[in-house]
Amino acid sequence: MNAPVQSNQKAQLLQNTVEHVDITSFDARPIIDAMRKMSFSSRDTARAADIFNMAIEDKDCSPWLILAGSTSAGGCMHVYRDMVKFGMIDAVVATGASIVDMDFFEALGFKHYQAAGEVDDNVLRENYIDRIYDTYIDEEELQACDHTILEICNQLEPRGYSSREFIWEMGKWLSEGNAKKPGSLIQTAYEEGVPIFCPAFVDSSAGFGLVKHQKERMAEGKPYLMIDAVADFRELTDIKIAAGVTGLF
Known part of the structure; x- marks a missing residue:
């Protein structure tokens, strides 16, 4: 008798999806220009926009x-996806959560949801719902x-991969027709040739898949792949030296 109630409660909690901002649908420059004459973080925001424009130009x-x-x-x-798409970015350095739990997760057709007011975390746990501040994720979808x-x-191939190499493979997999939601950051970066680095890649949903891969291969006595953190450091350093001057957004 409990399952239908739980299912109905979960559906109610996950009914309002998060919608991503579309920077191509409006011109934000006037409000940024207005912020230049204001105070506190407003003026900082305008200054940051100026610096980023300098980096692009x-x-x-x-x-x-x-x-x-x-x-x-x-x-x-x-x-972020459009910044890469429009040639404003040469490389991405991100948390594993950004790339896997958010971007790749949505590329698989899943959603993030607006929190339904104040809800006890124990209720969320009972319904297999994860919380990021006021945003929900379906844990069952995260396991998928x-x-x-x-x-x-x-x-x-079972060997060491930098996070950039593995994320490139993820983008390739999506571009081969596996994306349920086209135009993710991972897929766009793959198609535009922009590298993505996640120095703490396994500190994300990907970590569970990687551990399961290694455990199963070890049990079978077969070689397995791993994420090479040293390769990350080396590749990032090589890119920085080759680039010379860099601007960080």
Whole structure:
């Protein structure tokens, strides 16, 4: 008798999806210009916009996007995707949550949801709902994301991969017709040739898929792949040296 009630409660909690901001649908420049004459964070925002414009206009400068997971789940993922799409970004350095739990997760057709007011975390746990501040994720869908990472692992040569290499493989997998939601950051970066680095890649949903891959391969006495953190450091350093001047957004 409890299952239908739980299912109905879960459906009620996950009824309002998070919609990502579309920066192509309006011109934000007037309000940014107005902020230049204001105070506190407003003036800082206008100054930051000026600096980023300088980085884009300087042909000798390589602009990099540095982002956190909470902003991605909060509705900014399409902003980041479009920055790559329109040639404003040369490289991305992100948290594993941004790339896997948010972007790849939505590329698989899943959604993030607006929190339904104040709800006890024990109620969320009973309904298999994860919470990021005031944003919800269906844990069962997140586990499906874990399993997809496992499937990708099993298709690859068992060796060490930098996070950039593995995320490139994720983008390739999506571009081969597996994306339920086209135009994700991962797929766009793959198609535009923009590298994505996640120095703490396994600190995300991908970690579960990678662990399952290794456990199953070890039990079978077979070689397995791993994420090479040293390769991340080396590749990032190589890119920085080759780029020279960089601008960080």
